[in-house]
Amino acid sequence: MADGSGPIGFLGVTRSLSGRRWRERAADADVVRRHQLSLGLSEPLARALAARGVGDGQGETYLNPTLKALFPDPSSFADMDRAAAVLVDALERKRPMVVFADYDVDGASSAAQLVRWCRAMGYDLPIYVPDRITEGYGPSPAAFRRLKAEGAELVVTVDCGAAAHDALACAAEIGLDVVVIDHHLMRGEEIPKVAALVNPNRHDCGSGQGHLAAAGVTFVLLAALNREARRRGLFNESLAEPDLRQWLDLAAMGAICDVTQLVGFNRAIAAQGLKVMSQWRNPGLKALMDLAKGSGPASTFHVGFLLGPRINAGGRIGRSDLGARLLSGDEPEEVLALAAELDALNASRKEVEREVIEAAVTLIERGMNVDDEACILVAADDWHPGVIGIAAGRLRERYRKPVIVVGVDRAANVGKGSGRSQPGVNLGRAVQAAFDEGLLLAGGGHAMAAGLSVRPDTIPELRAFLNARLAAESEAAAADDCLDVDALVTTSGCTRALWQDFQRLAPFGPGNPEPLFAAANVRVERPMALRGGHVRCTLADSSGGKLKAVAWRVEDTEAGRRLLAEGGAIHVVGRLKADDWQGREGVEFEIEDISDPRRT
CATH class of the missing domain: 2.40.50.460 (OB fold (Dihydrolipoamide Acetyltransferase, E2P))
Structure with missing residues (x-):
């Protein structure tokens, strides 16, 4: 077959x-x-x-994937050349810039690449990461207004922004230039009015690199930036052209932790990035590896199970910018302090996660016939929004069905949910359908993962809708669960x-x-x-x-x-x-x- x-x-x-x-x-x-x-x-x-x-x-x-054989032409990405020109212009004119990153590993490793490239070019690029609980995912009008008020003239969003239509419209209104570097699926064919929007999953991008994580897209952007700076004659005896290979470890972090398809160019990023990582020259990764008591050459195990969860812990239950600061930092004392804080947060995260999973299993096995559920939706008060996605993934492994875990905030009268799906069941499409039906305050995602916000009193209706909507897909997926x-x-x-x-x-x-x-x-x-x-x-x-x-x-x-x-x-x-x-x-x-x- x-x-x-x-x-x-x-x-x-x-x-x-x-x-x-x-x-x-x-x-x-x-x-x-x-x-x-x-x-x-x-x-x-x-x-x-x-x-x-x-x-x-x-x-x-x-068996031997190399960048030389598999690196795509940066110009094959829609808006890539424009993004490089805008950013190099800003460097030459010393315009105040900020990189706006998502709070997960992919966002942190994308931001760190840009920070390190700008540092090599003599520019100190500040990082802004929204708080998962108080600000939510991605750019918002409030965040852009704040950055504008603080003097920013150009914001580069990484691993977010492509679907932030309200925020991007606000940026246009207040005169804040935005370059978007993203990889998430985009709805429709309308491209927001921004300085540049680089996303291999926009409808008119001919790169064929839609499986890349944002960190992979960012690495290609670095190549475009080097090319643009070289074209302008910026490199000389006093300013050497940055060797991008030194940051392949960061690109590999995003590719592996964002669970992207390790094929083609992305496979080369992961393979060659692990070789670079094995030298442990990034101070933050080295400090985390030491705390995790890892050893030997870097592997997908080290990245996915030792380093990634610790970097993510800041965005889940701590300060959202810790991961990006760690990966972009070079000051030894600061890096060690950040690594220790992330390691401690990860230990706390595991305990919170364990409590949520145990409570969810009890609710599921006492309150429903799992065999009859096309999609398991479990909800309870005060489950931490930073761990519900992990809990959903663990429960999906256990029950072999799509699972959505909802933590309810009674004071705010809202439930925040995160779901993980089985192969063959498009959970994101079903969640979008529930939003279109008026059952959700917000919702979206892709085939294997989704997020949502819902009024607590609507949860029973939402559960019934998803079970009916996914019945046929879940039955077919169960038959093919091999x-x-x-x-x-x-x-x-x-x-x-x-x-x-x-x-x-x-x-x-x-x-x-x-x-x-x-x-x-x-x-x-x-x-x-x-x-x-x-x-x-x-x-x-x-x-x-x-x-x-x-x-x-x-x-x-x-x-x-x-x-x-x-x-x-x-x-x-x-x-x-x-x-x-x-x-x-x-x-x-x-x-x-x-x-x-x-x-x-």
Whole structure:
């Protein structure tokens, strides 16, 4: 099949303990053979490459993505040349500028790139990040009026602004120039009247780079800025042209943490950016890495699970500009203080998140029949708006359905909600439909995520509307809720060499999923429940091999109970992870799903 999926029922599993079906990733046999011959790959790796849609002759670039081979022409982006001209003009004329960033990692890493480029050009660019709770997402008329009153003549918005029509109209009225650098979907074909609007997802952009995060778009802008400054003859013995490669780590942060498609140019940004990051020359990233007790070369794990959540913590439950200041800062004492504050906020965020998820699970399992829900909408008073998106994502993983979590502020008589969806269910479109029906105060998003504001007394009606609206999509998505397996392995065959071989496909993410391996008829030995609901055990099979394994957040699920019960053989699907504890250079199996052959 074109999407790389094969027949359903791999190992006979049509319903695992999590309710999913298993299938082997399908690959064209001729392409597999050509990959083996031309690239010298093992058959399993060549198969995995072909199953990810990499055709004959494309393998070398995929396995070794470079900026030289994949960098797009900046001029292919609508308004990119205009944006570069406006910004270089402002630098030459020393116009007062401000970069206006979203409060997440993508916004922070985008802002930090611009700040660092301007610093290299001898200009100190201030940062403004709106407060998530008091100001909400993106530019507002009030924020623009404030910046204008403080002397700003030009504002550059990053990771926001393309849909802020009221704010942009206000800017035009008060004579504030705005350059928008964004990547979010835009409604309609009307382009706001601004100095420049760069967004690969605007209808008339011919770049073909709509999968980029804002940090990727910003990196292309830096190339356009260098080109414009070079054309004007600004670089000389006293002002060297900035080497943009030094900031690839920031571009990779946005690409990975914003969960963008790691294909084409974006894959090169992630791959090369991780190499730059591994040198740990950015003081903020180095300080955070030390606090998180991370080690080794930078990986998508470090970015997505150690660094990203800490940078995001400021925008979620602390001061919204902490992340951008950390990533753009060079003063050692200030950077260390910012990193320590973000690390502490992240610890607090995890506790708040845990409380919200536990309360939500109780409400869901006591108050509704999950099997009957096309979209789970759960609401309660005073849930922190900074963690409801994370909670929705965790609950979606647990229930395999779209989930919206709403925190209600009774004093303001409003509920703020955040939703995460299943593949095949367009949650953003349904939320937009609810807004059009008058059920929401505000709402929007994209297929996999959405945000909304709602009056508390309208929540039951909203729940009913979304369930009716998404019934058909959710039913179809549930039928197609499959795990795609790359290879069948034995416990003794899960070696460091196998892991290293498949690491050639990294970096992993959307568009390039991390390889999944299946092991059949394994026995569970010495299971142990860990703090946080995790289960650790040893897997053994008839080949005589034993393999350390762990399953995250499963203790109170059917899969977790089956692991802890030990008896009888099971089938497992999961990922191989490096196990370098105390220098052992082994591997561990991270269990994604379990099937009991007696119940398949």
